[in-house]
Amino acid sequence: MSKAKKKNNNPKSAWKLPKIKWSKKHRVILGSFLLFLGLALFLSFISFLFNWKADQSLINDLFNKELEAKNWLSKFGTKVSHFFIFSGFGIGAFNIAFLTLLTGIYLFLSLSAKKLVKYWFWGLFIMAWLALFFAFIIPSQPILSGIVGFEITEFLSHYIGKIGVGIFLSFLLILYLVIRLGWTPDQLSAYLKNKKKSIEDEFVHAEEQATSLEQNDQANSSKEEEVSVDEEGPSEVKLSPKTKEENSLSKEKILISSEEEGDVKMEVQAAEEEDEVDELSKKLVQDFGEFDPKLELSNYQFPRIDLLEDYNKGKGITIDQNELEANKVKIVDTLKNYKIGIADIKATIGPTVTLYEIIPEAGIRISKIKNLEDDIALSLAALGIRIIAPIPGKGTIGIEVPNQNPSIVPMRSVVSSPKFQQAEMQLPIALGKTISNETFVVDLAKMPHLLMAGATGQGKSVGLNVILTSLLYQKHPAEVKFVLVDPKKVELTLFNKIERHYLAKMPAIEEAIITDNAKVVNTVNSLCIEMDARYDLLKDAMVRNIKEYNQKFKARKLNPEDGHKFLPYIVLVIDEFADLIMTAGKEIETPIARLAQLARAIGIHLIIATQRPSVNVITGMIKANFPARIAFRVTSKIDSRTILDAGGADQLIGRGDMLFTQGNELVRLQCALVDTPEVDRITEFIGSQKAYPDAHLLPEYQGEESGTSIDDNIDERDSRFKEAAEIIVTAQQGSASLLQRKMKLGYNRAGRIIDQLEAAGVVGPFEGSKARQVLINDLNSLEEHLK
Numbered sequence: 019m020s021k022a023k024k025k026n027n028n029p030k031s032a033w034k035l036p037k038i039k040w041s042k043k044h045r046v047i048l049g050s051f052l053l054f055l056g057l058a059l060f061l062s063f064i065s066f067l068f069n070w071k072a073d074q075s076l077i078n079d080l081f082n083k084e085l086e087a088k089n090w091l092s093k094f095g096t097k098v099s100h101f102f103i104f105s106g107f108g109i110g111a112f113n114i115a116f117l118t119l120l121t122g123i124y125l126f127l128s129l130s131a132k133k134l135v136k137y138w139f140w141g142l143f144i145m146a147w148l149a150l151f152f153a154f155i156i157p158s159q160p161i162l163s164g165i166v167g168f169e170i171t172e173f174l175s176h177y178i179g180k181i182g183v184g185i186f187l188s189f190l191l192i193l194y195l196v197i198r199l200g201w202t203p204d205q206l207s208a209y210l211k212n213k214k215k216s217i218e219d220e221f222v223h224a225e226e227q228a229t230s231l232e233q234n235d236q237a238n239s240s241k242e243e244e245v246s247v248d249e250e251g252p253s254e255v256k257l258s259p260k261t262k263e264e265n266s267l268s269k270e271k272i273l274i275s276s277e278e279e280g281d282v283k284m285e286v287q288a289a290e291e292e293d294e295v296d297e298l299s300k301k302l303v304q305d306f307g308e309f310d311p312k313l314e315l316s317n318y319q320f321p322r323i324d325l326l327e328d329y330n331k332g333k334g335i336t337i338d339q340n341e342l343e344a345n346k347v348k349i350v351d352t353l354k355n356y357k358i359g360i361a362d363i364k365a366t367i368g369p370t371v372t373l374y375e376i377i378p379e380a381g382i383r384i385s386k387i388k389n390l391e392d393d394i395a396l397s398l399a400a401l402g403i404r405i406i407a408p409i410p411g412k413g414t415i416g417i418e419v420p421n422q423n424p425s426i427v428p429m430r431s432v433v434s435s436p437k438f439q440q441a442e443m444q445l446p447i448a449l450g451k452t453i454s455n456e457t458f459v460v461d462l463a464k465m466p467h468l469l470m471a472g473a474t475g476q477g478k479s480v481g482l483n484v485i486l487t488s489l490l491y492q493k494h495p496a497e498v499k500f501v502l503v504d505p506k507k508v509e510l511t512l513f514n515k516i517e518r519h520y521l522a523k524m525p526a527i528e529e530a531i532i533t534d535n536a537k538v539v540n541t542v543n544s545l546c547i548e549m550d551a552r553y554d555l556l557k558d559a560m561v562r563n564i565k566e567y568n569q570k571f572k573a574r575k576l577n578p579e580d581g582h583k584f585l586p587y588i589v590l591v592i593d594e595f596a597d598l599i600m601t602a603g604k605e606i607e608t609p610i611a612r613l614a615q616l617a618r619a620i621g622i623h624l625i626i627a628t629q630r631p632s633v634n635v636i637t638g639m640i641k642a643n644f645p646a647r648i649a650f651r652v653t654s655k656i657d658s659r660t661i662l663d664a665g666g667a668d669q670l671i672g673r674g675d676m677l678f679t680q681g682n683e684l685v686r687l688q689c690a691l692v693d694t695p696e697v698d699r700i701t702e703f704i705g706s707q708k709a710y711p712d713a714h715l716l717p718e719y720q721g722e723e724s725g726t727s728i729d730d731n732i733d734e735r736d737s738r739f740k741e742a743a744e745i746i747v748t749a750q751q752g753s754a755s756l757l758q759r760k761m762k763l764g765y766n767r768a769g770r771i772i773d774q775l776e777a778a779g780v781v782g783p784f785e786g787s788k789a790r791q792v793l794i795n796d797l798n799s800l801e802e803h804l805k
């Protein structure tokens with residue numbers, strides 16, 4: 019009988035499997051039918067509990083019109099309830115009603131059938147268990163155990179005795195708890211926590227699905243829109259692997275368009291595969307929670323705001339009313355000399371400069387004012403005047419006049435601003451304040467690289483410290499690593515204290531802050547290798563960028579045994595780029611440009627600073643790849659053009675007054691001030707806390723000189739040398755990351771083996787970013803060669 023019942027029910031779940039054949043309409047119709055059927059069963063069952071005795075006489079006399087049933091669903095309710103509860107499985111049969119209802123909901127909302135099969139299996143399991151259980155403890159109540167439950171228990175106790183049945187039932191219960199719910203004593207608490215979340219997620223998910231369906235419905239109703247859905251859905255998926263939720267959403271999109279077009283089977287299969295990974299990762303997350311990259315330094319404390327100085331001690335900007343008036347008169351008079359009438363003038367007071375916004379009288383052409391820019395500046399005779407004609411987006415002209423008593427923008431004020439504190443950015447940086455005294459926060463990850471230049475003593479080093487400090491205030495040591503290059507050996511030394519928290523370096527280098535140019539070249543090349551390795555990981559994980567990758571890793575969808583790991587952002591800071599490019603030339607320019615072009619997606623960001631903004635330092639290649647630029651004060655217009663492709667930086671007043679561009683318009687900012695003692699306190703605060711055993715290690719890179727000196731010493735070969743050689747020859751691809759993945763090696767060991775393979779003549783020399791050439795064609799030749 020139980021079999022018969024299962025047969026009855028299974029098809030419902032099996033119907034769902036060949037999803038693609040079911041049009042949305044069919045699913046909705048069948049779904050709502052099952053939904054109502056489930057509801058009817060549920061009501062019948064409930065009512066049966068109270069009326070079963072009264073209605074019992076009906077069972078064999080269903081067609082007698084004189085008899086009335088008390089069941090809420092009358093004779094139908096009585097009959098089915100009797101069948102499922104009384105003759106069947108007792109109150110466990112409520113599961114049938116519930117499962118039918120659930121199937122209805124799944125079909126209605128077009129949710130994945132995979133889960134449903136599971137629900138049915140375990141739902142029926144529990145139903146059978148309950149029947150046996152009740153027959154075991156209260157055998158006299160057929161309504162609790164049902165006849166089937168009673169009979170089976172009878173049968174079992176006949177053979178294994180009452181105690182045997184008890185043991186058997188306990189075993190089944192444990193089976194359910196362990197397999198279905200994943201309970202072990204220590205995971206019990208973790209489970210309870212996660213269950214809540216997964217239920218919430220499911221609701222959100224279902225809502226999203228419903229909205230997506232609705233949207234598609236709307237799309238289908240209009241022919242034009244239908245085309246756009248069809249075009250967008252599939253191409254989105256092919257080009258951009260998505261996170262779990264997005265994936266199932268786009269899967270739905272494809273299915274819907276497939277009903278119109280009917281040939282996107284491939285995507286459907288891919289989506290099914292993703293489901294399996296999902297199940298596993300969900301289970302892992304359920305058992306262990308999300309992966310927490312911060313766990314190793316879980317007690318790490320972020321630096322406190324009071325480590326920073328409050329230079330203004332609560333004072334805001336102070337500006338003299340007379341100063342404002344005098345400047346206004348001067349501006350109006352000067353413009354009058356050039357026959358430019360003013361309709362209105364408005365002043366916005368910033369920390370360093372005040373912006374006078376002028377609306378010229380009707381009929382005056384902006385171009386006229388623009389042409390007179392230099393003359394007007396001369397007439398106003400003040401350093402630091404910058405004319406913006408027109409102010410982008412407005413029909414007005416801006417004249418920036420320096421304040422007589424500029425106020426400092428303390429790092430403390432920008433760090434504690436809500437704008438920075440609540441910034442939802444990957445690498446938020448509080449650069450300073452705008453001319454209208456608003457805190458200016460940018461995302462380094464979006465820049466994605468920054469070029470910083472200005473004459474000496476104008477605030478570059480402070481600017482670098484502002485950037486680094488911003489990140490220290492927002493990012494845990496597990497999330498970001500700095501590679502610091504400081505040929506001047508003074509500016510960044512303080513950061514030595516946080517070497518084992520925040521710095522990254524090559525294993526062979528002792529000092530984490532690199533001062534020697536030859537080592538810089540190696541390190542930059544090492545970052546290129548890191549970049550390639552990260553791209554391999556991204557490709558393998560089928561994601562587009564580090565953010566998605568880390569999300570996927572945290573959700574335990576990527577297996578660490580395949581070489582996957584949480585990837586911190588890496589920020590490379592080069593303090594004096596001029597020295598470097600003068601001595602190393604192309605050797606450094608090429609890998610820098612390569613990093614700049616490609617590294618954004620994998621979380622490596624470059625900041626290069628120079629006090630010599632000449633074209634042989636800031637070359638075309640560098641400029642093309644650094645759209646975000648900061649110019650501090652420079653001495654000539656030419657320098658300003660070299661940095662910004664525009665004048666203006668020569669009109670700045672120094673001490674952190676700067677122009678910032680992210681590729682479009684220029685923004686004048688007052689850089690925040692963080693002085694050496696403050697940086698000292700912050701690094702001391704961080705440095706005194708528990709650290710990682712070492713700085714974050716970058717891949718090994720052997721420079722030209724050291725590369726050629728590898729001997730082919732057979733005794734010193736790695737124990738897995740031969741295996742590695744075979745992998746390389748089979749794949750015909752000489753890369754350390756390949757060995758890393760296939761042999762599950764660390765980067766250093768894989769790198770060493772590659773060097774040994776080079777020495778043994780199996781692979782060619784290092785070719786920068788490209789994989790090395792493999793010099794042996796097949797395994798037979800390799801055998802010969804190694805002999």
Ligand SMILES: Nc1ncnc2c1ncn2[C@@H]1O[C@H](COP(=O)(O)OP(=O)(O)OP(=O)(O)O)[C@@H](O)[C@H]1O
Pocket residue numbers: 426427472473474475476477478479480481629673674675688689690691692
């Ligand atoms: N944002 C700022 N607010 C106030 N004063 C500043 C600011 N930035 C710099 N200064 C002042 O300017 C001085 C020089 O700044 P900084 O050392 O950053 O210049 P620099 O451009 O790095 O010089 P160099 O190229 O010689 O290292 C600082 O000591 C400080 O007094």
